[in-house]
Amino acid sequence: MTLRLYDTSARQIRDFSPLVPGCVSIYLCGATVQAAPHIGHIRSGLNFDIMRRWFAYRGYAVTFVRNVTDIDDKIIAKSAEQGRPWWAIGYENERAFNAAYDGLGCLPPTYEPRATGHIPEMVEMMRVLIDRGHAYAADGNVYFDVRSYAGYLALSNQELDNLLQPSGEGETGKRDPRDFAMWKAAKPGEPAWMTPFGPGRPGWHLECSAMAHKYLGSAFDIHGGGVDLVFPHHENEIAQSKAYGDEFALYWAHNAWVTMSGEKMSKSLGNSVLVSEMVKKWRPIVLRYYLGGPHYRSTIEYSEESLREAESAFGRIEGFLQRAGELVGETAPAPEVPAAFAEAMDDDFSVPQALAVVHTTVRQGNAALGESDKPAVATAAAEVRAMLGVLGLDPLDPSWASEGGSSSELTSAVDTLVRLVLDQRQAARERKDYATADAIRDELKRAGLAIEDTPSGPRWELSGE
Numbered sequence: 001m002t003l004r005l006y007d008t009s010a011r012q013i014r015d016f017s018p019l020v021p022g023c024v025s026i027y028l029c030g031a032t033v034q035a036a037p038h039i040g041h042i043r044s045g046l047n048f049d050i051m052r053r054w055f056a057y058r059g060y061a062v063t064f065v066r067n068v069t070d071i072d073d074k075i076i077a078k079s080a081e082q083g084r085p086w087w088a089i090g091y092e093n094e095r096a097f098n099a100a101y102d103g104l105g106c107l108p109p110t111y112e113p114r115a116t117g118h119i120p121e122m123v124e125m126m127r128v129l130i131d132r133g134h135a136y137a138a139d140g141n142v143y144f145d146v147r148s149y150a151g152y153l154a155l156s157n158q159e160l161d162n163l164l165q166p167s168g169e170g171e172t173g174k175r176d177p178r179d180f181a182m183w184k185a186a187k188p189g190e191p192a193w194m195t196p197f198g199p200g201r202p203g204w205h206l207e208c209s210a211m212a213h214k215y216l217g218s219a220f221d222i223h224g225g226g227v228d229l230v231f232p233h234h235e236n237e238i239a240q241s242k243a244y245g246d247e248f249a250l251y252w253a254h255n256a257w258v259t260m261s262g263e264k265m266s267k268s269l270g271n272s273v274l275v276s277e278m279v280k281k282w283r284p285i286v287l288r289y290y291l292g293g294p295h296y297r298s299t300i301e302y303s304e305e306s307l308r309e310a311e312s313a314f315g316r317i318e319g320f321l322q323r324a325g326e327l328v329g330e331t332a333p334a335p336e337v338p339a340a341f342a343e344a345m346d347d348d349f350s351v352p353q354a355l356a357v358v359h360t361t362v363r364q365g366n367a368a369l370g371e372s373d374k375p376a377v378a379t380a381a382a383e384v385r386a387m388l389g390v391l392g393l394d395p396l397d398p399s400w401a402s403e404g405g406s407s408s409e410l411t412s413a414v415d416t417l418v419r420l421v422l423d424q425r426q427a428a429r430e431r432k433d434y435a436t437a438d439a440i441r442d443e444l445k446r447a448g449l450a451i452e453d454t455p456s457g458p459r460w461e462l463s464g465e
């Protein structure tokens with residue numbers, strides 16, 4: 001079975017054929033660290049985390065680069081506004097991004113380069129492009145001459161003649177208004193690096209071309225980012241890198257947005273929900289299920305209601321694993337995921353179809369629980385854990401152990417306490433002191449615990465009320 005993925009460039013699903021057999025190299029445009037992350041940013045990181053996990057499951061050695069854009073107009077504006085150096089804004093928000101990625105179970109990238117650590121590589125790229133007539137310096141800026149590269153706008157399927165691309169502030173000396181800045185001349189008081197073209201700072205597009213080249217070479221497998229990056233960011237990266245002589249990315253993958261009232265969730269639009277706020281209300285693993293569950297090319301319109309649905313859907317899976325554990329003890333994940341799950345993931349990372357297989361297995365497992373069919377329960381639990389593991393959603397995986405509310409240590413401590421209380425209730429019942437028994441039950445209910453009497457004794461779970 002071949003893994004297939006949608007290639008924005010080809011505008012269709014293609015078989016994945018790696019550049020180097022057994023290896024996959026991915027470059028994902030990461031955070032511009034001007035503010036703390038909202039759930040849209042983390043959706044992007046998460047979608048690509050699921051992809052890389054699936055590649056790893058399929059036996060590929062994955063090199064995953066996710067950059068940090070630590071200098072840009074908005075960071076400079078914030079620095080002036082707050083009277084703090086630009087790097088103070090950058091480092092602080094980079095930490096916030098990493099806390100969010102880690103908190104939602106994204107594996108760390110193989111390399112996480114910061115733009116400002118790669119100025120010499122950018123200068124060298126500009127030098128070559130100027131030598132070859134693809135770029136020119138003007139008023140301390142360096143521009144890419146879009147007419148010099150015939151493939152310009154192929155990714156976004158636009159015509160250059162129809163393109164209205166206004167010049168940014170201070171972008172003087174352009175030969176064509178559609179030429180884009182690779183390097184921006186320093187303005188008074190702004191951070192600047194010395195180059196043969198004068199002091200200035202990098203443009204966003206140049207950063208990614210230079211870092212992708214440094215860490216992944218002149219050709220690599222997959223370039224990713226949010227769908228908003230197709231134009232101009234990725235078009236401009238392609239123009240620079242290909243004109244420089246790189247083959248660049250063989251596949252382009254773009255995640256859809258998290259929206260609010262149909263609009264892209266965006267720091268700049270002010271309609272964003274910060275990850276740091278969300279994790280106060282929702283368990284991180286539930287957030288991961290919510291953001292990673294829909295297909296990466298489908299929009300997620302943010303709503304509390306859909307979050308609650310995700311919570312209860314995930315609760316059904318988790319509830320099964322818990323009951324299975326009570327009957328057969330903790331089961332290790334199966335060495336392989338069921339074929340239908342693998343088929344869904346091979347088909348352009350179709351997580352919704354893959355999750356449908358998880359839910360079917362949970363239903364079968366629940367039926368087996370009803371019949372106390374221990375081998376069938378154990379098989380279902382092992383398969384569910386294997387599938388969840390690939391999606392980074394196995395609640396029994398030690399990586400989720402510190403998660404508030406679901407940590408296995410915390411759960412087992414609560415379990416011990418609840419059982420003590422339930423023993424008291426049982427003792428009250430045995431001496432026919434029903435008033436005390438009921439009072440204990442009501443007290444547990446007020447504490448948010450639902451008690452169910454089963455043939456094998458009382459069970460408890462968080463009622464979520």
Ligand SMILES: Nc1ncnc2c1ncn2[C@@H]1O[C@H](COP(=O)(O)OP(=O)(O)OP(=O)(O)O)[C@@H](O)[C@H]1O
Nearest residue numbers: 030031032040041044225226257258265266267268
């Ligand atoms: N609402 C969103 N939904 C999905 N992906 C998003 C969303 N917003 C940003 N991204 C993606 O997150 C990654 C990091 O984005 P970046 O830091 O450049 O933010 P941005 O697009 O400037 O955000 P904002 O619009 O909030 O300022 C990019 O790949 C971007 O496409």
Ligand SMILES: [Zn+2]
Nearest residue numbers: 029030208233
């Ligand atoms: Zn980029």
